[in-house]
Amino acid sequence: MTLFYRSLCLLCIYLLVLHWPASAQTINEDSLRKVVAQHRRDTLRVDALNRLGGYLLSHKQDTSGLALLTEALRDARSLGYYTGICQSLLARGNYATKQNDWLAAIATYEDILQEPFTGKDSLRRIRAQMMAHNNLGGIYNRNGDYTTALSHRLQSLKLAEQQAPDPNTLVIVYCNIASEYRQLQLYDKAAEYLDRVKPMLTDLKPIYHFDYLYELHSLDEVKNDTAGITRALAGMKTLITTAKFSPFQILDTEYEYYKLEGNFYRDYQKDYKKAIEAHQQSLQTAIKMNAEESRLSALQNLATSYYKAGMTNQAIPLFEEVYRLGVARGLTFNAKKAAGHLSDIFKTNGRFELALSYREKAISLSDSLQKDEKLKELNFLEARYQNEKRMAQIASLERENELHKLEVKEKNRWMLASIAIAILVILFSMMLYRSNRQRRLLAEKDRMLKEEEIRFLEGQQKVISLQSMVNGQEAERSRIAKDLHDGLGGLFSTVRMHYSTLQEQVPALQDLALYKKTRELIGVASEELRRVAHNMMPEVLLKLGLPEALRDMSNTISAGGMLSVNFQSYGLEKRLDRTTEIMLYRIIQELINNIIKHASASTVLIQLNREENRLSLVVEDNGKGFDTAAADGRQSMGLATIKSRVEYLRGQLVIDSVPDVGTTVLIDIVLDNPSA
Amino acid sequence: MIKLIIIDDHPLVADGIATMLKDESYLQIVASAKTGRQGLAILSEYPDCEVILLDINLPDTDGLQLCEQIRQLYPNLKIIGLTSVNEAGIISQMIRRGANGYLLKDMEKEELLHAINRVLDGHVYLSKGANEKILQQLRELDINPHQVPMLTRREKEILSLLDQGLSSQEIASRLSLSIHTIDTHRKNMLQKLNVHNTPALLKAAGKLGLLG
The missing domain is CATH 1.25.40.10 (Tetratricopeptide repeat domain)
Known part of the structure; x- marks a missing residue:
């Protein structure tokens, strides 16, 4: 990411050099507008339009700059003002590049390369084409095609060396070439180009010196050369503290x-x-x-x-x-x-719900990122395709012109054109193949990443789903129980109180059968509500803890007369944490339910032992026992719930059943926090 | 005139009680509070209040703790707990922490008056809805909790094999259980008999008549 970003930065700086060769980091917008308003279709106005347009686009994100550039281009063409044309195109190309509009960017830079030059000053042309190549290289670099990028950069170098080389320009070209080689993992070549910069360092403007060190740093980083990185950083530090920027x-x-x-x-x-x-x-x-x-x-x-x-x-x-x-x-x-x-x-903080939610967000962002990448890739492909089509059209137009002029050379032209088209076709299919392969590689990488995420999630899944079972379901249960007590319970109580007051005030009501029946039913409903709420979440469990709740449970069941339940606990004077208590309570409830349904037992013993962080639960009945390996469907359903709860508590479950003697269920837990 | 205070966060319930009592000339509801803190403040304003109807499910404080606190502050005040749950554990705690009685919130007028009269006479009043399990649990309050521990069937088996001199490993293979399971049972027994090693366990078990 950084590599791309910096590479683009070099490109921007480069364009700045073209537009404002002197010191102008800020421009006088008003005076430029004045020039535009007062002059008519002359080169001065073209320059002003270009500068203003470029400034608006690059510094103010103001798209009205595009219209100014278009006007400048039109005027420059009608005036035959080559530099004006190129400046307009460069500014437009630079803006398109920033917008990731590859089609427009490539087309604009290609236009510069195609622009006919009539004047004598070929240095201008060389300079413009050099920049077009450099910037085209930047675009291919951004899209991961380092080979094409390199070829453009080398073209740019060739052109740079044709003119009287200005060290600052050369440094940019060298650094960009080094950057391409680095990204192609040809580190020796990269180092070679950076070495070429060394003798010029003293003549450089500090910003290019900095850029050189930056590229050097990037290279040292991929080579894992700590000493090199330290040196590059020291150099940069000296620059930013002493140099004039x-x-x-x-x-x-x-x-x-x-x-x-x-x-x-x-x-x-x-x-x-x-x-x-x-x-x-x-x-x-x-x-x-x-x-x-x-x-x-x-x-x-x-x-x-x-x-x-x-x-x-x-x-x-x-x-x-x-x-x-x-x-x-x-x-x-x-x-x-x-x-x-x-x-x-x-995740490390144990806040799994948040962890999961952010993991999901990351995955969905990763998906959309990949979608964006693919879209970008497709856009780029489309841009290249359109551009080549356009070039083919240009070629064929040229060919037609030539046909009129030079009929003799027709055959050759045809051949040239066909070769050109053939090359284009080959290039295009190579590109398609390459992009296909890249897409496959991407898809493969994508798949592996996803699988990794899935494995991670699967690992978390159990714990998290159990976590939400406790924290969600149990919280919901206590909320409902509370609502029942506070809301409906309160209403029922009030209705019943008013009813009894009413009866006092109108004694005759007492003789009405319907009145008496209704009064009874209200009592039954009220009792029923208490029962439901209790089953949802026993108040005693929340208020007084597990041993009290189990004592209650044992007494209730024993009072029924079918099954005698004994309960004993050792070392549970301190309360366990709430989740563990609820979990254990539910496990015991389920075990007792199973015993009542299937075991035909007459007595059950529930026993809790706690010593420091060791907790053991024994539920033993004197029923008919069962084959633990071949438990029937219903039993194993209940067992599955128990098992998952025990798993959640990171405990061990041992079911030890002897036919016609009874079943002993032993659950062993290591508590997280012995002090709690 | 007997002065009475209600602490209950449910406005309808407080209203219902007020309606039921408004014709009783010897009773006067002097104030009602919606929270524990408010309740304590009101109590300090009416030192001559004789009966308090206290909801044990309050938004701000734990009703059981509040009950204990009120008992300490006002030793002669009669506290009747109001509850919407009929759970033995909660009710026995309430009584243990100083309540003179309890009522289920859906009581009728006669029961309310009866309860007030009973506690004023110095009795403990339990709701009509108090069933066998609650009475059982209240009776158990006074029973010495340090009774002889019960051993589970598995524990008895393991104890007798230990008594025969078998090692944990040998017991494990004899009973087709893992050594870890045997160990857990053994540790549980050590804790139950309050001893620290197997010889001491056998000795203590022998004394209590738990062997053979």
């Missing part, structure tokens, strides 16, 4: 430098304190620059450093901001990374 360059270089410094401390030195300091500096600069994408990237870096330093409390809000801004601004890559980190943090 323009105001915009100061911010830009400072931002880049502190970003790199921070990454270095974080990823190589593991010195997180310094990394955080550097990234904070970088963030401050990004804020001053008023560049959203840089700010986001700085935030992300800072958050990652906090995260690596174990300061998750500081990291979380930053990542959340990155995620939010990333989603809002369409910076999906940043948002995805932030969501991924957040998921990891919350």
Whole structure:
């Protein structure tokens, strides 16, 4: 990501050189508008239109600049003003590149290469074509086609060397070529081009010196050359503290430098304190620059450093901001990374619901990212296809013109054209093949990533689903129980009270059979409501804890007379945590239900033992027993629920059943927090 | 005139009680509160109040704790707990923490008056809805909890095999259980008899007549 970004940066700086050769980092918009208004169709006006248009587009994101550029192009063409034409096209191409509008960008730069030149000053032409090639290289680079990019860059170099070489221009070309070689993983070649810069360093403007060091740093980074990185960083540091940059360059270089410094401390030195300091500096600069994408990237870096330093409390809000801004601004890559980190943090913090939610967000962002990538790829493919079609049309038009003029050379022309078309067809199919292969590779990578996510999720799935079973279902149950008591319960109570008051006031009612029946039914309904609420969530369990609740349960069942339940507990004076209590209660409920339904037992013993973090539960009956291996469907259904609950508590379940003697169920749990 | 205070967060319930009592000339509801904190404040305003109807499910405080607190502050006050649940554990706790009686919230007028009269006479009043299990549990309150522990069937088996001098490993293979399971049963028995090793366990079990 950084590599692309910087490469584009070089490109932008390059265009700045063309447009404002002197010191102009800011331009006087008003005076340019005055020139446009006062002059008529002369080259001065064309220049003003181009500068104003380019300025509006690149600095103000104001698309009215496009109209100005179109006007400038039209006028320049009618005036035969070659430089004006090229400047207009370059500005337009630069804007299209920024917008990822590859079709327009490629077409515009190709137009520069095709533009006929009539004047004597061929240096201008060389310069314009050199820039067109350089920028075309940038576009192919952005789209991952480093080979084509390199070929354009080399063309650009050839042209640069034809003119009296200005070291600053050469450095850009060399650095860009080195960057292509680096991305093609031909590191020796990359180093070779960077070496060519060395003798020119003293003559360079500081910004190009900085760019050279930046590319050197990138190369050292992929080569994992720590000493090299340290040297490059030291060089940059010297530059930003001593060299004379323009105001915009100061911010830009400072931002880049502190970003790199921070990454270095974080990823190589593991010195997180310094990394955080550097990234904070970088963030401050990004804020001053008023560049959203840089700010986001700085935030992300800072958050990652906090995260690596174990300061998750500081990291979380930053990542959340990155995620939010990333989603809002369409910076999906940043948002995805932030969501991924957040998921990891919350996972280690045990907040699985949040972790899962961010994991899902990361996956969906990753999907949309891949969709975007594919769309970008398709757009690019389309752009190349359209461009080649256009070139073929141009070729055929030219061919027709030539036909009229030179009938003799018809055959040759035809052959040339066919060869050109054949080459185009071959190129196109190669490109298709390549892109297909890339897409396949991408799909494969995509699939592997997804599988990894799925494995991770599957691992979490059980715990999380059980977690939500407890935290969701049980919370819901206690909420419903509470609502029943507070709402309906209160109403029933009041109705019953009023009824009894009414009876007192109108004694005759007592003799009415219907009145008496209704009164009874209200009592029954009220009792029924209590029973339902109790089954939902026994108040005694929440208020007084597991032993009290189990004592209640045992007494209730014993009072029924069918089954005598004894309960004893040891070491449970301190309460367990709420979730564990509810879980154990539900397990015992289920076990007792099974016994009542299937075991034909007369007595049951429930026993809880706790010593420090060891907890064991025994439920033993004197029923007919069953074959644990071949339990019938219904029993195993109940058992499955019990098993999953035991699994949730990370316990062990042993069912030990002897026919006609009874069944002993033993559940062993290691409690998380013995002090709780 | 007997002064009475209601603490219940449910306005309808408080209303219902007021309606039931409004014709009783010897009873006067002097105030009612919706929260525990409010209740304590009102109680301090009416030191001559004799009976309090206390909902044990309040939004701000745990009703059982509040009951205990009121009992400590006002030793002579008669507390009747109001509850919407009929659970033995909760009710016995309430009585243990100083309530003089309890009523299910859907009581009728006669029961309410009867309960007030009973507690004023110094008796404990339990709701008509108090069933056998509640009475059982209340009776058990006074029973010594340190009774002889019951051993489970498996524990008895393991104990007798230990008594025969078998090791955990040998018992495990004899009973087709894992050694871990045997160990858990053994540890449970150690805890139940409050001893720390197998010889002490056998000795204690022998004393209590749990062997053979």
